[in-house]
Amino acid sequence: MTGNATFRHRDVAVLSVTAVDAPVVRTSEEFDASIGDSYRRNGLRPGMLAALAGIRERRWWGEGQHFVDGAIEAGRLALEQSGIDPSRVGLLVNTSVSRSHLEPSIAVRVHAELGLATHCLNFDLTNACLGFVNGMQLAATMIDAGQIDYALVVDGEGSREPQERTLERLASQEATTEDILTQFATLTLGSGAAAMVLGRASEHPEGHRVVGGVSRAATEHHDLCVGDFDEMRTDTQGLLTGGLALAGDLWRDAGQEWDWQDMDRYVVHQVSSVHTSRTAQALGLDESRIPLTFPTLGNVGPAAVAITLAKEADSLERGDRVLMMGIGSGLNMTCLELTW
Numbered sequence: 001m002t003g004n005a006t007f008r009h010r011d012v013a014v015l016s017v018t019a020v021d022a023p024v025v026r027t028s029e030e031f032d033a034s035i036g037d038s039y040r041r042n043g044l045r046p047g048m049l050a051a052l053a054g055i056r057e058r059r060w061w062g063e064g065q066h067f068v069d070g071a072i073e074a075g076r077l078a079l080e081q082s083g084i085d086p087s088r089v090g091l092l093v094n095t096s097v098s099r100s101h102l103e104p105s106i107a108v109r110v111h112a113e114l115g116l117a118t119h120c121l122n123f124d125l126t127n128a129c130l131g132f133v134n135g136m137q138l139a140a141t142m143i144d145a146g147q148i149d150y151a152l153v154v155d156g157e158g159s160r161e162p163q164e165r166t167l168e169r170l171a172s173q174e175a176t177t178e179d180i181l182t183q184f185a186t187l188t189l190g191s192g193a194a195a196m197v198l199g200r201a202s203e204h205p206e207g208h209r210v211v212g213g214v215s216r217a218a219t220e221h222h223d224l225c226v227g228d229f230d231e232m233r234t235d236t237q238g239l240l241t242g243g244l245a246l247a248g249d250l251w252r253d254a255g256q257e258w259d260w261q262d263m264d265r266y267v268v269h270q271v272s273s274v275h276t277s278r279t280a281q282a283l284g285l286d287e288s289r290i291p292l293t294f295p296t297l298g299n300v301g302p303a304a305v306a307i308t309l310a311k312e313a314d315s316l317e318r319g320d321r322v323l324m325m326g327i328g329s330g331l332n333m334t335c336l337e338l339t340w
Helices: 028-034 036-041 067-082 108-115 131-144 159-168 177-182 184-188 234-255 273-283 305-313
Strands: 005-008 013-020 024-027 057-060 089-094 121-124 150-157 192-199 208-217 226-227 231-234 265-268 321-328 333-337
Touching: 013 067, 013 265, 024 028, 028 036, 067 108, 067 150, 067 192, 067 226, 089 108, 089 131, 089 231, 108 121, 108 150, 108 226, 131 150, 131 192, 131 208, 131 305, 131 321, 131 333, 150 184, 150 305, 159 177, 177 184, 184 231, 184 234, 192 305, 234 273, 234 321, 234 333, 265 305, 305 321
Parallel strands: 089 121, 089 150, 265 321
Antiparallel strands: 005 208, 013 192, 013 208, 024 057, 150 192, 208 333, 226 231, 321 333
8 A cells, every 4th residue: 555554463452451540630720820921921811721722631640659650550450451460471562752761661660560571571662642552563463473472561651740840931931922832732741551461362252353554654744743851842733734634644545445434433642622623524533433531631642542442441342443543743643443
């Protein structure tokens, strides 16, 4: 297929998927109050987070908690729910964007805390907000290849520190309109964790089959959203425009091999109400089939699609077709079909 990388999996199933919510709720009204003087001084109106992004609140980890603790807890729950002995896991992939240091990997602590075996390959895989879906694809490929029997994909995100620093900067007398607009996306982030266990469908008929999907890149947009340990600066309109074009190109070409126009559920990356509505309109999707978590959780990075799937799992019926749709700044996009 021209322009798309198509992949299909033969014998892989999702055995469990879990979400862990961070405990501290921070509302958009609280954020608006923190930078209200800067809004007024620059001729901007408070309320953009709720009115434009549709995000009423997001969560932070509490004092003394860490996003890695969330990933560990999500992984523990996923293993418990799958019924798989940790000693049988052959691959652990951490897909978190959040990190406190450059090395070692986050995966090594998760591996140690969960008591995984010494033969279990473990590492971090990062690709902005697409990371979790990429982790699933890699795990499924290794299972199909016979290299491993079971895989655990985890993700923990923490938005507290970058948001505290951003609020402090934007509340200062030096904050400009450009500062507020380019750092606006930082305030839409949220904290949380997710995990998933994958194994062979032939050995687990109770599982949810991983069918396959397509990936596509538009890396000419690599400079539209750039984040580091201190801040994230985003060309919000450019990112929306580029993302919609990428989604449209992928969807058009994927239609030659895949029928995704009438899925039972579309589990999309959670960004904002504008992004969700515009994507649905561009691709002709029924918005009632797109569950939303961003209004109360914000954008929890690569964990968002897995968190949304975990919270939606109880409402899914056997045989439902589910499309996970991830997109990461850079830009990269993957659509991954599951049969529930």
